[in-house]
């Protein structure tokens with residue numbers, strides 16, 4: 001890895017903006033996959049590298065001001081990328097909403113939470129500290145539908161929905177949090193390949209007035225909408241994102 005970086009003339013790879021590498025998305029995703037094996041060998045992140053990269057680039061390039069909210073933070077892996085995007089833009093903070101204990105609706109997380117001593121919050125703090133973003137990555141502890149009433153941030157420029165993946169859970173998060181998204185801001189659904197998430201998005205978000213299906217499916221599993229866009233994307237954001245119609249939908253997903 002180090003030799004490859006030297007060959008590319010990169011002395012300090014982790015301080016180099018990704019765009020400066022002039023690599024295509026797939027190439028950068030490959031590098032990130034490599035980094036992920038090296039740096040997160042414990043496998044305690046839930047977001048695959050290509051999806052992390054897509055989310056990171058959207059967060060860096062989307063030209064709307066405000067804060068970022070991540071619903072469902074787990075141990076803060078994606079949080080660190082979102083906060084780094086804030087750092088790169090020199091603007092905004094990330095509010096990471098989670099019980100940090102799993103929920104009774106999804107008991108599958110309880111064993112992992114138990115292994116971490118009953119809470120993922122220490123891991124979240126450790127990770128954001130190591131990433132150098134602890135000052136701008138702020139945990140909001142509680143159920144997403146309760147925390148929304150005490151959200152302390154600015155209008156949201158980027159809302160990532162990745163908490164309760166049931167139909168009712170995604171619906172509640174969308175209905176409760178989308179009013180806090182700034183005009184032109186993004187609402188990003190992770191796990192669009194999960195049947196309940198796809199069912200909600202396809203029946204309630206696609207075609208709904210006030211929500212443009214742009215940028216659409218940025219990589220499989222990550223679909224993003226603009227809330228009544230009043231700000232045009234920057235040329236680089238436009239290059240990166242593809243309209244939803246231009247991408248193949250996950251098989252078996254009914255679209256209105």
Ligand SMILES: C[S@@+](CC[C@H](N)C(=O)[O-])C[C@H]1O[C@@H](n2cnc3c(N)ncnc32)[C@H](O)[C@@H]1O
Nearest residue numbers: 046047072073074078098099102143144163164
């Ligand atoms: C898939 S993980 C999030 C992964 C994280 N975004 C990442 O990229 O690493 C889902 C998280 O949502 C949290 N969660 C699920 N339902 C929730 C709810 N209703 N309120 C708050 N947190 C919730 C769980 O505790 C878990 O940490």
